[in-house]
Amino acid sequence: MNETLKRALSGAVYVALLLGCISYSREGLAILFGFFLIIGVYEFCKMSGLNFYISIPIAAGSYYFLWNKNSEINFNTILTVISIATSIKLLLYLFNSNKTHFKIYTKYFLLFGYVILPFILANYIAMGVKGYNPKILISIIILIWTNDTFAYLVGKNLGKNKLFPSVSPKKTIEGFAGGLMFTILGGASLAHYYIMASNLYIWIVIAAIVSVFSTLGDLIQSKFKRVAGIKDTGNIMPGHGGILDRLDSIIFVIPFINLFYLILYYVS
Numbered sequence: 001m002n003e004t005l006k007r008a009l010s011g012a013v014y015v016a017l018l019l020g021c022i023s024y025s026r027e028g029l030a031i032l033f034g035f036f037l038i039i040g041v042y043e044f045c046k047m048s049g050l051n052f053y054i055s056i057p058i059a060a061g062s063y064y065f066l067w068n069k070n071s072e073i074n075f076n077t078i079l080t081v082i083s084i085a086t087s088i089k090l091l092l093y094l095f096n097s098n099k100t101h102f103k104i105y106t107k108y109f110l111l112f113g114y115v116i117l118p119f120i121l122a123n124y125i126a127m128g129v130k131g132y133n134p135k136i137l138i139s140i141i142i143l144i145w146t147n148d149t150f151a152y153l154v155g156k157n158l159g160k161n162k163l164f165p166s167v168s169p170k171k172t173i174e175g176f177a178g179g180l181m182f183t184i185l186g187g188a189s190l191a192h193y194y195i196m197a198s199n200l201y202i203w204i205v206i207a208a209i210v211s212v213f214s215t216l217g218d219l220i221q222s223k224f225k226r227v228a229g230i231k232d233t234g235n236i237m238p239g240h241g242g243i244l245d246r247l248d249s250i251i252f253v254i255p256f257i258n259l260f261y262l263i264l265y266y267v268s
Contacts, residue, residue, distance in 0.1 A: 070124035086113025154178025217252025
């Protein structure tokens with residue numbers, strides 16, 4: 001089987017599994033993301049040198065007890081703040097060219113805030129005002145794919161200025177701008193035709209958050225891999241790499257969208 005066909009088949013299985021489980025039920029989402037979490041933690045441990053015999057039980061226990069606590073708003077807020085604080089630390093890491101390694105206790109903090117919590121918060125994101133609404137998370141995933149696709153197409157055809165050459169030589173400022181524009185258009189379209197949202201501006205803001213932070217999440221994962229000297233975080237998906245390679249944008253975006261949700265809740 002040639003590489004292109006292998007990549008296409010594994011990608012199709014991934015998309016079908018992802019959209020199928022999310023659409024099926026809240027429990028389907030929880031089981032799938034719990035499975036992704038365990039693999040993601042294993043990949044992160046291999047990449048960062050952590051003990052996965054300690055990390056995987058911590059991740060599994062945290063996920064089991066916290067995945068359905070979204071209704072407890074104070075608890076939701078605490079988890080989101082921890083995850084956002086971790087994201088800020090990673091952004092400082094990304095923009096500091098001299099920073100390449102973390103102390104062991106910082107790595108465990110990153111494991112919890114960067115890997116474990118976003119998978120938990122993904123379950124919270126999927127809850128709408130009337131209960132579980134798979135269209136919310138599916139729309140966010142579609143927007144991430146839209147950003148990736150159009151950033152690549154625009155960058156390939158119009159890109160001249162490198163966005164972050166030290167980490168990802170192929171990304172361009174023109175590609176980023178193109179991804180942002182088409183993602184916002186996609187957010188408005190999904191809000192109107194798919195979600196039937198009453199407040200269009202909310203999804204325009206979500207689309208902008210997705211475009212900006214999915215790009216940053218991809219860059220952070222690229223720096224992790226560059227420092228570790230690896231091409232992919234794993235090989236569970238032939239032609240696509242590991243779970244963190246596929247979900248790096250999602251896990252970085254989710255905390256910021258949840259923060260946006262919480263801001264809307266507190267000001268309303």
